[in-house]
Amino acid sequence: MNAVARIIDWPAEATDGNTQVLWDAATAARAMKGTASGDFAISGVEIDSREVQPGDLFFALKGEAMDGHRFVEDALARGAAAVVVDRSVGGPHILVSDTMEALERLGAAARLRARGPIIGVTGSVGKTGVKEMIFAALDRHSKGDAHRSVKSYNNHVGVPLSLARMPARTRFGIFEMGMNHAGEIAGLTRQVRPNVAVITTIAPAHIEMLGSEEAIADAKAEIFQGLEADGIAIIPADSPHYPRLRAAALACGANVVSFGKASHADVRLLDMVSAIGGGSLVTVDMGDRRVCYTVAAPGEHQVVNSLAVMAAVRAVNGDLGAAGVALAEMDGLAGRGARIEITVEGGTALLIDESYNANPASMRATLAQLGRTPAQRRIAVLGAMKELGSHGPDYHAALAIPIREAGVDQVFTVGEEMIALAAELGKSDGAALGKPAAFAHCANVREAIDAVRAFGLKRDDAILVKGSNSVGLAALVAAFGKQEG
Structure with a gap:
């Protein structure tokens, strides 16, 4: 079997039988x-007693409104191997002075024993998707020996x-890092x-806390401060903040690699050309070589x-x-681009699930993709x-342009902030590019569900939810x- 065949045929689960213990008590x-x-x-x-599986170590963390020590018995009943606590309890445990500090220390120990390179990922848009794509690629390459932060465990x-x-x-x-504040x-x-730090893009997410896109870029560029010696910073070449990001990376001694259309x-x-079945066939210049591959996600x-x-x-x-x-096989993630075939009147329709996150940049991108979706x-x-923050009304109203272009x-607008967009859509502007969209404003999700049902989805509709x-x-x-139609 040649190398290409081994890559393609590699199973989803590792098969070497190595199921070694993650940690021993000592x-x-x-x-x-x-x-x-x-x-x-x-x-x-x-850290969540409801998610404990047999053999887990449960950390009884203290929050502002909840103390994990209340759930120690539940965690042990679910099969926890032991619990980490700051007071003596019945059952196997590790006694520490502070459970949050203990979690950080255990994480530091895991990082210290890591035998391979570590990649950090941040950005205003796309960091979870990029983290998952990098993981899929390296997990396939290593035949199951890649690890990443699951879900959006980035705080x-x-x-x-x-x-x-x-x-x-x-x-x-591969680890994702997020933030709300500098x-x-x-x-x-x-x-x-x-060893490698990736910034996906800079957009006005969290601008309420940071005040400007420049401040957001500076906050994201903090990722370079933790780079190991001879680390590599991967930054978006198309961003207007590229010079700022590059300067921050160089100041931390990083080797800079940029990506984009520039x-x-x-x-x-x-x-890039449309691929059969959706997605794109891509050709990329990597300096010393050209690479062609398919990206399944449209x-x-x-x-x-x-x-x-x-x-x-x-x-x-x-x-x-x-x-x-890996990129050719990856569909959209739940809440982040998953494309779901749903049963409606007369047949099926396409529902595009982007319900997990939204900011002005990602809204424009997904609306543009909706416009290219056959329907x-x-x-x-x-x-x-x-x-x-105070920028909200303008950013929401500005979505009228990509809606018309798509x-x-x-359109069903949901939530108080979306009133600004509803008002903009309600304006009669014959000079605007694109056709005007019919719209309805809903105060909450329950109203939106009822409104969409009353509207009536039909065969070959495409519905973006974001x-x-x-x-x-x-x-x-x-x-x-x-629904069953």
Whole structure:
């Protein structure tokens, strides 16, 4: 069997039978500067007692409104190997002075024993998708020895938790880092200590807290502060903040690799054409070679994201062929581009699930992709974009332009912030480019579900559902994903 065949035929699960213990009691206790009540083996790490699996180590963390010590008995009943606590309890445990500090110490120990390169990913848009694509590529290359932060575990709790879960056998680690305020990524990147740091893009997400896109760029660029010696910074060449990001990376001693459509990009998009069954066939110039591959997820923004993936894979000496296969196989993630066939009047329709997150840049990108999606009618259910502060009304109203350009037939706006867009759509402007869309404003998701049902979805409709996670549009996706017409 040749190398290409081995890449393509590699199964989803590793088959070498190596299921070694994640931590033993003595090693974990020593790392956390705690005292173990006995000898036990740990196969996982968890902070939510409801998610505990047999063999897990449960951390009883203290929050502003909840103390995890209340759920110690529940965690043990679910099969936890032990619990990490700051007071003596019945059952196997590790006693520490502070459970949050203990989690950070265990994460630091996992990072210290890592035997392969670590990649950190941040950005205003696309960081979770890029993290998942890099993981898929390197997991295929390493035949199951890649590790990444799951879901969006990218904050002060999620990052050390994800590190603590990293097996000693890991050959590649990929960690997402997010923030709401300046200084947060600086703390996270010093825990992750990446060999490669990726910034996907800069957009006005969290502008309410930071005040300007320049400040957002500076906050994202904090990821370079944790880079290991001879680290590589991967940054978007097409961003207006490229010079700012590059300067920040160089100031931290990083080697800079840029990606995008710009002529100066180190990983440069040469061509993209529609692929059979959706997605894009992509040709990329990587300096010393050209690479062709397919990106299954539709949209130009996904193609640009794939350039960052290829840059990261090459930076850690991964297999570009394996990366191409992984990108060709990856569909959209739930809440982040998943394309769901739903049963409607007369047949089926396409529901595009972008319900997890929204900001002005991602809204424009997904609306443009909706406009390129074959459909009898194009429908957009758009929830409020959060954390835009005083800029919010203008950003929401400005969505009228990409809606018209995409040829959207019907818009449902959801949430108080979306009133600005509804007002803009209600204006009569014969000079505006594109056709005007019919619209209806809904105060909440429940109203939106009722309004869409009353509107009546039909065969060959394409429905985009997008908004900030707190709006709750995942409930609408679930409601129509289960309907039977």
